[in-house]
Structures are given as C-alpha cells and as structure tokens.
Amino acid sequence: MFDPRNPTPSGPTPTGASQALRGQVIAINSQSIKIACSSCNLRELCMPMGLSKDELDKVDTLVDTRRKIKKGGALFHNGDKFTSLYAIRTGFFKTCVATEDGRDQVTGFQMAGEVMGLDGIVNDRHTCDAVALEDAEVCVLPFDRIEELSHDIPSMQRHVHKIMSREIVRENGVMLLLGSMRAEERLAAFLLNLVQRLHARGFSQTELVLRMTREEIGSYLGLKLETVSRAFSKFAEDGLIEVKQRHVHILNSEALRDLVNRPDCD
Amino acid sequence: MFDPRNPTPSGPTPTGASQALRGQVIAINSQSIKIACSSCNLRELCMPMGLSKDELDKVDTLVDTRRKIKKGGALFHNGDKFTSLYAIRTGFFKTCVATEDGRDQVTGFQMAGEVMGLDGIVNDRHTCDAVALEDAEVCVLPFDRIEELSHDIPSMQRHVHKIMSREIVRENGVMLLLGSMRAEERLAAFLLNLVQRLHARGFSQTELVLRMTREEIGSYLGLKLETVSRAFSKFAEDGLIEVKQRHVHILNSEALRDLVNRPDCD
DNA sequence: CGACACCTTGAAGAGGTTCAAGAAATGTGG
C-alpha cells in the first residue's frame, strides 16, 4: 500500500511537470562521478534558466566539491564559519535554531534541489544547524565564487536574489502558520506543503514517507509530539489520510485544504 | 517621566555609538530636499561602508524618489507589482501577510534605516502589506538599479546579500519565538528587541513609545491582545517595567532577559 | 464635548501540554 522508498526517484510514480527529471537518474545515482551543473537533473531547481553556452561553462566551474553527510550528521552547525552555500543533490535535511537555555526549533525541512546556508551570509557565521535526516549529498557552492558568477552573469545575480527572497517568503508563511493556526490546520498545511514539493520533484501527490520524527514535526509546527500524533490519528479517523508510522497516504487533499483555509468548519 | 516623542530624533537622549547621527537632523527634517545617500545620516544602516569617492557618486544616483506615507497608509500591498526596495527614512511600519480566509499575521515592525520589500523579488509581486504606523518617508530604490550597482560595486553586492540574509536570520528568530516561547517570554523578547534597535539609533535603552496597538503586538507574537495586555500588567506588577498605554519604561532589563532565557524561574 | 478606538480586567471555557503507560518499529550484538 505504501511505497517506502520515497523520496528516492524510484518512489511513487513521477508525474506531470517533471517527467524531464527521470531520464538520467540511474547514471547519476550509480556513482559519485562529477556531474556538471549544466547536465544535472536538478538544474531547473538550483540554476537560472536560459543561459548561453558560454555562461553554462562558467557555471560548471562553480561546484568543485561534493559532500556526503550520513544520516544524523551535520552539514554545518550554529557558529561555524560561513564559506559556502549548499545545494542538496540527494537526501533530506532539517535546519534548527536554539535558545541559550537549550530549547530548539526546527526552522525548515529541505529536499533535493533546495539551497541551504543563506543564514550565514550576514555575519560570516552560521546561525543554525543543518542536519541530515537521511544519508545525503550536497554540492558545495563557495560563496565568493557565487558572487563572482553573479557579477559575470546577470541572470545568475537575479537567481541568487530570488532564492533568498523565496526563503524570506517561505518564512513569512511559517510565521503565519505559527502565529495564527490551530494544531490540525498546521499539520494539514505541513502535509500539503510537503506533498506539493515532492510532487514538483516527480513523486506522488497522494503518498509520502516522512523523513522526520513526530517530535521534529512538532518542533517545526510549534506543537508537542503528542499533539502531532493525535492530529494524525484524527485525520485518519476522519478519512482524510491513512497513516502507518511515517507512511502517509492522502485520501482527501481537498478536505485538508479546507481545513487550512476555513478552520471553523469541522 | 515618559518622553512621547520617541522615536523621532528629539526623543530620549541619543547615546553611544550613534552620536554621529545627530548633526544633520534638523536640516534634513525641515524640508523635503533631496539628500544624497552619501550624506544621509542613516547611511550606516542602509549602505555599505568603505566606498571610494567614485563609488559614492554612483550610489547617489540610486535614489531618485522619496515617498511619504501617511499614518495608516500602505507602502505596498500583497499582490502589487514589485519594482523597488524601500529604505525607511522616518517613521515606523508593520508588514503583514494574510490567509485566504482573512486572518492576518504581522511579520515584522520596521524602523528608520531598515529595508522593506524583499519579499517581492522572487515572484515580481509583493506577498505582504507594508503599512505605516505613523507618518513616514521612504527612499525608493528601484531594484534594477540596485542590481546594476551591485554589478559595478562589489561591496554593494555583498551588502544586498547581507541585508537579505539578515532578514532570513531575523525570521528564524521569530519562528523560535512563536514555536517555543510562552506569552510572557515572547513579550519580553519583543520589548528587548525593540529597545535594542532603538538604542542603536540613538534612543534610550530604557524608555520607549510603542507605535503599534496591543492587537498588532499580539498578532506579531501569536497572541491575543488581552494576553498581551495581561503580560504588560504582570511585568508592571513585578516591577520589571512601568507601562502607561504605549509608553514603556524598562526598570529591570536583566530580569526581562532572564525571562527569555530561563522560562521556568519566576 | 462626544464618538470612537484602544486598553484593562474578570470569569468561564477550550485547546494544547504534561505525565504516564504501553505498543510498534528499528537497530545491535551474539
């Protein structure tokens, strides 16, 4: 009933817009060969579009290293010197910030094609931890190289601005969620967001495998793990989803959407 | 006891680092003359530092218009076409996002020297409203001009990146607040943040005048206005602050800090 | 001066947390 391999490309049926992503999957995953950005299957997510041949060649010099992170390992920690941004090739991350007294807050979950490390630019130090929730690989993008390329390629400059702006807008959305939604609305919004992003990467619109614990979901949503668990059970009871541990099958995404937008009606 | 004019430059005694800001105040406020960025008293907040004479001249071409916004008026709305960033010269703003069903969430309060509009870059449309909480004036920074200048002046490029990164880090902090703090901790953190930013602009470390309603504070902090009011009363009762409507006098900022960092102790 | 917006405070109620126990999955070492 559930496919446990998501979000590897062998997961639920790729659909729609991202058919193009499928072709090269096997070649890329089979080895840790150097893949040029220009031929990377994630380039639509990381890179600006409509580059000339010349510009593509320049962009291909951007990534000179990859880094593999084991499940549970950190890509960077709060306080680490900032040198690079990181584009996720495979795997799944969380980012979290902490108070002095030890409480911490998951600020986001990142998947393939997304960029991490933007927090480090302002003070040359990272202000959050980035932790792999499954074995992962990232492209290391030295930030001074990014700035050089931004200088040479206008669409690259624009692209960098857009990535940062997108993160600001995303965080605005999380603030809205944390500041004004009930527990079940939050979870519904979270599931819809996850499945939408997975769908954009060629996965099912209705099935997903969570890579994080209830506690991590709770931290992200400003709830306790028990509350998250109860909300899952409630959704299942109401026939909106099927849940079995981390495997979620969305049966009625329309109802989930209604929950987010019209909280009063039950 | 309270000085109601804060945060105009005639408010509580300017101190410390920002003595330099005082000199030109009168000349600038007296008229709506064109002031070059290079001689603006807020340049340390908006502009990169260490520019050459040549670069300063270029930067001075960036701002070709100013805009005055009346109290209650909007600088831009959700859905508006994005063209420019805005640097606040005088006044005080809030930014807010809304759900489809009409609930809204204040995502930030902005004061002189801070930049608004970054949300619009990613989709060429603004995704929030920016509303003046008092009569205000902003410098209009056309974004294509910013990108040109970023191309010509490396430290400008870096500066733009830092401003966006700072906003991302700020929002991370708000997520931490919304996701893991109690009502009183949130209000304490809010007050400390406000007073710290005002202090950086030459105002008192202990006195401030709120420009927003309890409801707006509540929206920002994910609380109802009654809860905010009660928390103010509690602080006053405990001798941490004096409150009279929007005038706040901080009596024991150490205790406020402790509240934020060690929530259990009362 | 009167209308309106804003703020305070009380009392009742709801939603989420906390504490606790047990079940289900996962990982480890023999």
Next chain:
DNA sequence: CCACATTTCTTGAACCTCTTCAAGGTGTCG
C-alpha cells in the same frame, strides 16, 4: 536470524495556559 535494548509512536487523563466573551475605563481626535 533471533533476542534484547532503544527509539519512536499512540493513547488516556489531569492540568495549565491562553482564548473567548463581556464590561468598563482611558485616551484621542474631529
């Protein structure tokens, strides 16, 4: 491959914080 330890998840019951509803007070502006 199985037994055992550990982590993760679920569920119940009591509790607590914040919200909701309501009323009255204070300040502001035309």
